[in-house]
Amino acid sequence: MRIITANVNGIRSAAKKGFFAWLASQQADVVCIQETKAQIHQLREEPETFFPAGYHCYYHDAQKKGYSGVALYCRTQPDSIIEGMGSVEFDAEGRYLEARFGNLSVASLYLPSGSSGDERQAAKYRCMQHFETVLENLSTAGRQAIICGDWNIAHKPEDLVNWKANQKYSGFLPDERAWLDKLFVDYGFVDAFRELPQEPNQYTWWSMRTNAWDRNLGWRIDYHVLTPNLHGSVLATNIYRNERFSDHAPVVIDYRYP
Template identity: 35%
Template sequence: MKLVSWNVNGIRACVKKGFLDYFKTVDADIFCLQETKLQQDQITLELDGYHQYWNYATKKGYSGTAVFTKSEPLTAKYGIGTNDEEPEGRVITLEYETFYLVNVYTPNAKRDLARLGYRLEWEEELRKYCLELNEVKPVILCGDLNVAHQEIDLKNPKGNKGNSGFTIEERGEMTKLLDAGFVDSFRYLFPERTEAYTWWSYMSKVRERNIGWRIDYFIISAKLASSLIDSQIHADILGSDHCPIMIELEHSFKNISV
């Protein structure tokens, strides 16, 4: 089973930059989007063979998530826990027979850290939610988690200490999640791989020089780790300031060994 996640930074703009070509070529079983930046009926995507699930932000041109899946889920939920009122459209959970898929666009703490407090509260709620799901069946959490967890995960760790996305607090929340029974799929397979980034600033030639951050993840239940075949970063795919990431698991929607 192949899963892809991509912060498209505006799906309408990304479609004009080759999104559909990549979508068809990669042929994922589940394809997750973050930062779709649109409202209902502002785009129609003809994706033969896929069921589509969208979570729109109330604010126009802001946030939003989507999931395209070949296999129809048992249930679809929007928001975290019992909260179905989610004005920023940041979470979609699809339940399948053998796992939960949680697609997430984590709030940014902002450059001046004005939203760090809200971010940390949100992280705690997300972790509790994933732990509750994990008690029922394994969880695949993916998306733009807006944090570089380790120094290896960004080009300039010394210069960015304390900055949004690399604060002690944000990194600590990721550590808590992993310590609670989850695995960073990329680091599980490639613990020492450097120069592996998923986001680059739009500043001149930053991407060309690979001055980036790894802030997009597939975080999976530890009991799924033995089913993990591959974890890839498709840095050559343009169309957004983020690039797509992909994992492959050994089994299908109805047959995941745990």
């Protein structure tokens, strides 16, 4: 089973940069997309692009135009789709979309960024607190779940460059990292990418400034997060950097799953 997550920073922009041509070659079972920055009625104007053949396509838009939004492309039709995480505040921003196939859930998640100031950082903490209950519910229900997306947090020093200097910035704040510690250590959720040995300097997001992409001055903030009952299911991982579709790179993970 191959699952891809990609923050496209505008799905129409990514399409022009070759994202869908690349996607067609991947034979992914589920594709989780974040930051579509479009309303579904706008995408229906080009159905052959944004509703690719061979996939059942689902979008959860933000109410605000040109902002946020997530999507799922599923090769097998899901039994059900859950739109939103059950929060009036954050569902209006289009941040969570879940497909259910029997006991397996695959979700596209876009956690808020707090980098624009204290108000958005406070919103990010509210979203984290609420989403923790979503994760608990998935786990206690015994579901197998893969939550893919832009979590907007680098977990450990090896997940970003210049980690000492970045400890005071959103995305690497002590409280944010402690929250991931709680998920991965206390609750037993799994960072799928770290299930296998990795080379150093593996990142998924690069600032558009300071030539960061070419210099590989990045952060790893895009994850596949697994419920504990999927521990040991990862077969292969890849951060795709041969082409650049946005300020994030797609994360491709293959799973041992019947």
